[in-house]
Amino acid sequence: MAVQTAELREALERWFGFPSFRPSQEAIVRDVLAGRDVFALLPTGGGKSLCYQLPAVLTEGLTVVISPLIALMKDQVDALETAGIPATALNSSLEWSELRRRVDGFERGEYKLLYVAPERLTLPGFSEDLRRWGVARFVVDEAHCISEWGHDFRPEYRRIAPLRERFPDVPFCAFTATATARVRDDVVAQLGLRRPAVHVASFDRANLTYRVLHAPRSTEGLVRWLRARPDDESGIVYCGSRANSDKLADVLSGAGIPALAYHAGLDSAARAKRQEAFIRDDVRVMCATIAFGMGIDKSNVRFVVHWDVPRSLEGYYQETGRAGRDGLPAECAWFFAYGDVARIERFVEEKPESERAAAREQLERVKRFAYSNDCRRRELLAYFGETYPRERCESCDNCLQPRRxxxxxxxxxxxxxxxxxxxxxxxxxxxxxxxxxxxxxxxxxxxxxxxxxxxxxxxxxxxxxxxxxxxxxxxxxxxxxxxxxxxxxxxxxxxxxxxxxxxxxxxxxxxEAVAPVGPRRGRAAVAPPAEEDYDRELFAVLRALRREIAVERDVPPYVVFSDAVLRAMAREVPRTPAQLRSISGVGEKKLADFGTRFLAAIAAHGAAG
CATH class of the missing domain: 1.10.10.10 (Winged helix-like DNA-binding domain superfamily/Winged helix DNA-binding domain)
Structure with missing residues (x-):
């Protein structure tokens, strides 16, 4: 399907409120619209979802998105419905009556996107349902999960491959934010992609600052570090064990920093409740094992802390990538302790012999990254085969505070x-x-x-x-x-x-040691526009209104508007619907649903000031 540039831009602005595409998005969208198999690697926050959501709006038929987690499906569907795009999910959390209602909706052709877990693909009769509903394309989200060479292999993803035989004429599109060249090739092979259009964007997350804190680690140091950050910022502290998750959550809560633990030792109801609290800004810090994160579509995570050694550089990249998805500056701090390395080395040696060599190699790469005196951004990008164009990024600890x-x-x-x-x-x-x-x-x-x-x-x-x-x-x-x-x-x-x-x-x-007394802001590798050039009091008013609307609609606050959109409002202070509509991220549906209330709040703040 050939679409004129003007038509694409009009649809982009109408449904998503963006005046232009991010790097690589338009080329990917065009290949998806052309009916090609696609492999696309975009960094977290690079706008992967839009690359298949926009084609879904513009074409006939159903876009089936295969996603690993129910929470991730729910967030995506909430965001699409808020934007006025008909979408839903079919998963095991639904009551029979609700499942039946949604299936009836597919029979009537009411939806443009369907989100499912890979397990549903093998249910008796589901393929026949999909044929009847008219599938335009299959989209595999978090596609690296299909590869045993990846850092997050999920065996259930192997259930996707037989779809190719059942639907030989339907295009397949694979999306991921993290994959080495070896994993990319494996994903293409496992999914049987045919002469795919391959898009690999830069891995550089320019708005993130990377630090490895080489000072004797202490919970007091973590408390000081968090207290140095604004109270309205939320973030994740990644821990290597359930015990550390519980311990740090207790320490932070005792220090007056709202925190919860999240790990596989909690039952599913408790995990869902805690994740919801974090997404809705009811809790500031989540102290979590790596069980937490992939299902998080929260755009305003302002910091990610690693308390323990990451499993791999891929894992580190993906976990830090959960910060700053809205494009605003965010901090990634690893509280390094040499004793942790020895503990991980012991675990590596206890692995089966067939896994030991690969695990040793991963740990050595992590150690080299932690010990390095060179630009951390250059080191991280080099791991993924990308050359950083500058000698220094000026947004990592080694560039900002070279240690004597x-x-x-x-x-x-x-x-x-x-x-x-x-x-x-x-x-x-x-x-x-x-x-x-x-x-x-x-x-x-x-x-x-x-x-x-x-x-x-x-x-x-x-x-x-x-x-x-x-x-x-x-x-x-x-x-x-x-x-x-x-x-x-x-x-x-x-x-x-x-x-x-x-x-x-x-x-x-x-x-010399660098004590974690609190993050010092460096300039971002690509500086965000006028980071502090906005009315902070108005921003707080708009955040409160956003939260009020989110509670009314039972959606996460960032689904209403992201922090980046609220900062733009607080900077530009729109007075009319047309001025509000001109802000990136304010689409037609959101303007119609929320515009009057946000304009009223802005006017009231101006009158009070």
């Missing part, structure tokens, strides 16, 4: 010597915390019981505090001079290189 290297030979000798003496005196070995107790001359029960207060290294480091010694220990771990044995509770020992450095008194340089 300094000569730590004397202190390193003290620490290496103490590790050696303690291990010599206590054959089984101890952890780094006990070594530091000996260094600073602490009078703990274990120090006295094991007579470590009689060692020659006892108290030789009392001129520095524990945090300084902890940081130095982390640096010596990074340099490979000491090692932790995760299988034995992280007991510490000298490596061969550490023994040589101790004997030869080799010069040792380490990098």
């Amino acid at each position: 290297a300094y000569d730590a030979t004397t202190d390193a000798q003290k620490l290496l010597s103490c590790v050696y003496r303690v291990r010599e005196a206590h054959g089984y070995g101890v952890g780094i915390a006990h070594v530091i107790d000996v260094l600073v001359g602490a009078q703990t029960e274990k120090v006295e019981r094991w007579y470590h207060d009689r060692l020659s290294t006892y108290g030789i480091g009392k001129d520095r505090d524990r945090r300084a010694w902890r940081h130095l220990a982390d640096e010596l771990l990074r340099l490979g001079l000491i090692a932790q044995d995760a299988a034995r509770h992280n007991v510490v020992s000298l490596t061969d290189a550490g023994k040589r450095a101790l004997v030869r008194r080799s010069p040792i340089e380490v990098r």
Whole structure:
């Protein structure tokens, strides 16, 4: 189907309120409209959904979207209905009467888009239903889930492939935000895409700032970091275990920061309730395992924190990608702890032999990223085969706050010597915390019981505090001079290189710590337009109105208008429907439904001011 540019732009503005396409969108839309098989990789926040939703509006027939999670389907359908586009989902959460009502709607041709989980594709009679309803195209969302080489393989996605045989003349379109070249090729092969139009956009999320915080990690540091951010910002803290999710949620709540835990140990009803609270801005922080995130279509996540080591760079990229989907600046901070690396190394070695080599390679890439002094954006993009065009992005910690290297030979000798003496005196070995107790001359029960207060290294480091010694220990771990044995509770020992450095008194340089006292805003790699050039009081008024409307309609607030749209209103202060309609993101249906109330709120704020 050939569509003129003017017609495309008119439909884009009418249904979605956008005056122009984002990079790659128009070319993808045209290939979808032409009836081609399509593979499209766009970064999170790049507007993947629009690439098949707009063609669905412009063509006859039903667009069937295969999506992994019920929550994700619901958010997409809510957003489409709010924009005036007829869409619905069929899933296991529906009562029989509601399921019947929706099926009757398909029989009458009332819907343009249908969202289903891959499991439904194999239900008896469902293929016959689809033939009767007239499928225009199949869309596979989160398509990387079909590949065993990907970071989030889901076996149920393998149920999609037989559709190709049942519907040989129907185009298939695969969309994802995260895939290496190997995964891309596998997705194309698994889905049997035929001479697909392949679109790979830049992986660069220019509005995100990346930081790896190399300072002794503490919950107090996380609390300080969060308190330094505006109270109206929400975000996700990713944890490597259920226990850490629960612990951090309790710590943050106790510090007056509204937080909830989310992990697979909660029943489905509790998880759904907590996810809904986060989406509707009822809670500020979600402390979650990686079970949380893919089903989140929340556009105004302003920060993502990694408390534990990400499973892979792909996982890190996708998890950080949940921040700033509205295009506004967002922060990604990894509170790095070397002890976590040792723990993950132990898990890797416990994997089946067939998985071990790949897991080791993934962990090595993650470690190199964490330890690197180079631009983090360049490192991340290079992993996906993309070259960043500039030497420095000026929006990562290594570009904004390059860490100074300094000569730590004397202190390193003290620490290496103490590790050696303690291990010599206590054959089984101890952890780094006990070594530091000996260094600073602490009078703990274990120090006295094991007579470590009689060692020659006892108290030789009392001129520095524990945090300084902890940081130095982390640096010596990074340099490979000491090692932790995760299988034995992280007991510490000298490596061969550490023994040589101790004997030869080799010069040792380490990098200074950067304390997480709160994020310092760097300039974005591509600066957003006039980030603070808006009336913050009016923005707060508009947010309150948005929340009121969202409660009335039983939808997440960002479905009404995104933060980016509200900031544009607070910056441009529209007074007429035409002025409001000119703001990107205000389509015809939203103007008709919400325009009067938002214009009234803007006028009232102006009169009061």
